[in-house]
Amino acid sequence: MSARTPENPAADPAPHRAGFACFVGRPNAGKSTLTNALVGTKVAITSSRPQTTRHTVRGIVHRPDAQLILVDTPGLHKPRTLLGERLNDVVRTTWAEVDVIGFCVPADQKLGPGDKFIAKELAGIKKTPKIAIVTKTDLVGPKQLREQLLAIDELGRELGIAWAEIVPVSAVGDEQVSLLADLIAPMLPESPPLYPEGDLTDEPEMVMVAELIREAALEGVRDELPHSIAVVVEEMIPREDRPADRPLLDIHANVYIERPSQKGIIIGPKGQRLKDVGMKSRKQIEALLGTPVYLDLHVKVAKDWQRDPKQLRKLGF
Numbered sequence: 001m002s003a004r005t006p007e008n009p010a011a012d013p014a015p016h017r018a019g020f021a022c023f024v025g026r027p028n029a030g031k032s033t034l035t036n037a038l039v040g041t042k043v044a045i046t047s048s049r050p051q052t053t054r055h056t057v058r059g060i061v062h063r064p065d066a067q068l069i070l071v072d073t074p075g076l077h078k079p080r081t082l083l084g085e086r087l088n089d090v091v092r093t094t095w096a097e098v099d100v101i102g103f104c105v106p107a108d109q110k111l112g113p114g115d116k117f118i119a120k121e122l123a124g125i126k127k128t129p130k131i132a133i134v135t136k137t138d139l140v141g142p143k144q145l146r147e148q149l150l151a152i153d154e155l156g157r158e159l160g161i162a163w164a165e166i167v168p169v170s171a172v173g174d175e176q177v178s179l180l181a182d183l184i185a186p187m188l189p190e191s192p193p194l195y196p197e198g199d200l201t202d203e204p205e206m207v208m209v210a211e212l213i214r215e216a217a218l219e220g221v222r223d224e225l226p227h228s229i230a231v232v233v234e235e236m237i238p239r240e241d242r243p244a245d246r247p248l249l250d251i252h253a254n255v256y257i258e259r260p261s262q263k264g265i266i267i268g269p270k271g272q273r274l275k276d277v278g279m280k281s282r283k284q285i286e287a288l289l290g291t292p293v294y295l296d297l298h299v300k301v302a303k304d305w306q307r308d309p310k311q312l313r314k315l316g317f
């Protein structure tokens with residue numbers, strides 16, 4: 001770093017900034033994928049099924065001028081269960097606490113009641129700057145993109161939201177992702193970094209491991225089952241008596257479902273599906289933790305856990 005001198009006034013460095021941003025938007029809008037693209041590593045789970053992000057996962061973007069901490073919230077939705085209500089509370093609390101809110105709308109779908117529901121809620125949060133982000137721009141042509149940008153502008157006017165920016169991005173195509181970070185950084189408060197350099201998330205490793213298993217278990221399951229699956233990592237312990245150059249981490253995890261009838265779907269014929277889930281998630285966990293893993297998965301029934309406060313607490317909600 002260069003010091004400020006009379007000969008070199010330009011060397012006065014801009015103050016370092018650090019703060020929180022969250023992406024909001026209806027399920028499947030691309031929030032988790034965008035978080036991952038900004039952070040550059042897999043921290044939030046993504047899936048083609050709506051409402052798969054349950055935990056508030058923070059991704060941290062380290063830049064020379066700013067540290068941006070991304071809080072990934074679950075989608076806001078009409079609550080049908082106790083879990084649904086708790087999730088909505090988490091979302092609103094998060095919105096009130098962050099420095100910037102990014103409202104995500106996919107480019108390939110017309111603005112619908114779901115987007116308007118969220119935008120109306122956003123309009124009620126006056127102080128926080130809001131950026132409208134049109135996601136998945138790789139899926140549309142210029143004409144459709146232009147229409148979407150205009151529609152968002154119009155929605156802002158209708159609801160009295162002054163968008164600080166309206167930015168089209170493609171997380172998959174890596175288009176304008178770093179521009180988005182450039183736009184958010186100056187909106188953060190002046191502050192030294194809040195997290196040590198190199199940290200990508202402060203989510204406990206066990207929760208991230210559970211999320212990776214849940215993501216694998218969700219793949220290919222239909223209808224209501226996604227809402228019925230919860231994963232709890234019981235323990236992660238290094239295997240004893242291993243040579244230093246060949247460590248092995250034992251992970252024991254339970255996949256919870258709500259009804260005995262769902263067991264067969266998760267386990268699959270001859271246990272094949274559960275085996276696949278184990279294999280797939282193990283690879284991801286090994287990549288995340290950087291160590292070989294032995295993954296022991298069990299399927300358990302926690303009857304109607306979504307409606308039972310005691311069970312919800314046990315499952316980490």
Ligand SMILES: Nc1nc2c(ncn2[C@@H]2O[C@H](COP(=O)(O)OP(=O)(O)OP(=O)(O)O)[C@@H](O)[C@H]2O)c(=O)[nH]1
Pocket residue numbers: 025026027028029030031032033034045046047048049050051052053074075135136137138139169170171172173
């Ligand atoms: N083509 C394309 N697909 C994308 C892009 N971003 C996300 N997707 C896809 O859209 C789907 C949903 O993305 P997510 O990031 O999981 O969406 P989300 O908003 O976090 O969803 P919830 O967790 O349900 O709230 C996934 O299948 C992604 O692969 C993008 O930039 N381009």
